[in-house]
Amino acid sequence: MLADSSLGRARGSVGEAYRGGVATDPLDLDDSLSAVVDRIRNEVTMAGEDKAPAAGEYVSPFGPEERDAIMRLLRDGTYHRAAARVGEEDPELSDQ
Numbered sequence: 001m002l003a004d005s006s007l008g009r010a011r012g013s014v015g016e017a018y019r020g021g022v023a024t025d026p027l028d029l030d031d032s033l034s035a036v037v038d039r040i041r042n043e044v045t046m047a048g049e050d051k052a053p054a055a056g057e058y059v060s061p062f063g064p065e066e067r068d069a070i071m072r073l074l075r076d077g078t079y080h081r082a083a084a085r086v087g088e089e090d091p092e093l094s095d096q
Contacts, residue, residue: 029037044050060067073079087094 041050062070
């Protein structure tokens with residue numbers, strides 16, 4: 001990830017969709033800082049440290065019965081109706 005030379009320069013619809021909400025604007029680095037960043041990225045890549053270690057296999061904290069119950073709530077619309085009601089009752093939570 002660190003070796004990606006497009007980091008900080010990508011543009012696209014994500015930035016437009018969240019303008020002002022999250023930091024999606026491209027970074028403008030001056031030449032000396034850009035050179036330092038590029039040098040460090042290269043050093044990290046050469047050292048083989050630019051890859052995050054594997055996270056391992058995900059193990060759900062829920063048992064089979066609990067997973068089935070959750071899936072039923074999602075499929076039948078109960079979860080979505082409850083989330084919409086919470087959003088109506090507290091607008092600040094509607095975009096959380």
